[in-house]
Amino acid sequence: MDKKEIVLSGIRATGNLHLGNYFGALSKFVRMQEDYDSMYFIADLHALTTNPDPQQLHCNVKNIIAEYLAAGLDPEKSTLFVQSDVPEVSELYLLLNMHVGIGELMRTASFKDKARKQLGIKTDNDNDGEIEKEIIGSDSNKRVNAGLLTYPTLMAVDILIQKAHKVPVGKDQEQHLELTRRFARRFNSFYGVELFPEPTNFDFGGAPIKVPGLDGSGKMGKSEGNCIYLIDDEKTLRKKVMRAVTDEGPKVPNQPVSQPVQNLFTLMELTSAPDVVQHFRDAYADCSIRYGDLKKQLAEDILKITLPIRERILEIQNDDAYMGRVVRLGAEKARERASKTLREAREIMGIRKFY
Numbered sequence: 001m002d003k004k005e006i007v008l009s010g011i012r013a014t015g016n017l018h019l020g021n022y023f024g025a026l027s028k029f030v031r032m033q034e035d036y037d038s039m040y041f042i043a044d045l046h047a048l049t050t051n052p053d054p055q056q057l058h059c060n061v062k063n064i065i066a067e068y069l070a071a072g073l074d075p076e077k078s079t080l081f082v083q084s085d086v087p088e089v090s091e092l093y094l095l096l097n098m099h100v101g102i103g104e105l106m107r108t109a110s111f112k113d114k115a116r117k118q119l120g121i122k123t124d125n126d127n128d129g130e131i132e133k134e135i136i137g138s139d140s141n142k143r144v145n146a147g148l149l150t151y152p153t154l155m156a157v158d159i160l161i162q163k164a165h166k167v168p169v170g171k172d173q174e175q176h177l178e179l180t181r182r183f184a185r186r187f188n189s190f191y192g193v194e195l196f197p198e199p200t201n202f203d204f205g206g207a208p209i210k211v212p213g214l215d216g217s218g219k220m221g222k223s224e225g226n227c228i229y230l231i232d233d234e235k236t237l238r239k240k241v242m243r244a245v246t247d248e249g250p251k252v253p254n255q256p257v258s259q260p261v262q263n264l265f266t267l268m269e270l271t272s273a274p275d276v277v278q279h280f281r282d283a284y285a286d287c288s289i290r291y292g293d294l295k296k297q298l299a300e301d302i303l304k305i306t307l308p309i310r311e312r313i314l315e316i317q318n319d320d321a322y323m324g325r326v327v328r329l330g331a332e333k334a335r336e337r338a339s340k341t342l343r344e345a346r347e348i349m350g351i352r353k354f355y
């Protein structure tokens, strides 16, 4: 039996992977597959919460598989699978929901955010009353679906069904992980069992990496339209970087760096050699910097990372048979663990056969 700790993480199938996903998650997944019993999957059921176009959803799943592989995840070292290929997840989701409170789900930050958006409630004061009234109100009952509410149950099941110990996720998922621990504890203590281990976030050591976007604020994210995708071609990528938001340039020596320009420096620190970064820092400090030069260099250095990945993505996308083999093998491994846990959970809860 494999004694290595189980690491598991998933990514929602909502679009192509960008540099934020790459530095924040993928590149770490690649390193972790050497030392852990690692499982990475594509969360297509979670993507359903926003009712995507079916054809588009299917394409997204395939694209992400190709991108996972192209970025260096190795099906010989990790278990790579598609969430919906493990039907045991859906059944345990039903079972676990019997121990999850509607209230705690409604108080989850991600739910409140999404519900607020879908209901068109502007204020993000803690106006829970308003969300609840709108949701229960008769004319808005289809706008916020039950799948969105129970998103954390499904995520908890992804983790618990594999009895994963470590779950590398970003800050935005920490509350979901906390709920996972709570559900695990509750289930164990309700039935007096030790079925589910409590998973912890994976601590990579050092400061968490935040990959900024090109639009001057915040972080790189699919919804922000400020992204560099791994699949971007050379021309697109250069154009995006050259158009990145900056400012009017430093007027006095050693002037503090504005957020948009700091973002470019941060991207540079992730992608360029230290002496290159220092060169532009110095140029900023003595006011000789030309943002056009910085952007050209930045685009060049990003391309060195992304172009080889892009080429592999295109190759893998053309090989349906290979992708098929990878996810079939992954599903087999994932189902082996999942079906064992599900069997145990059913037995514990009293869902037993007569025959």
Ligand code: TRP
Pocket (backbone or CB within 6 Å): 008, 009, 010, 011, 012, 043, 046, 154, 155, 158, 159, 167, 168, 169, 173, 176
């Ligand atoms: N909710 C995660 C996200 O949006 C994706 C996800 C689904 C996940 N199930 C998971 C992450 C299990 C880690 C473990 O990013």
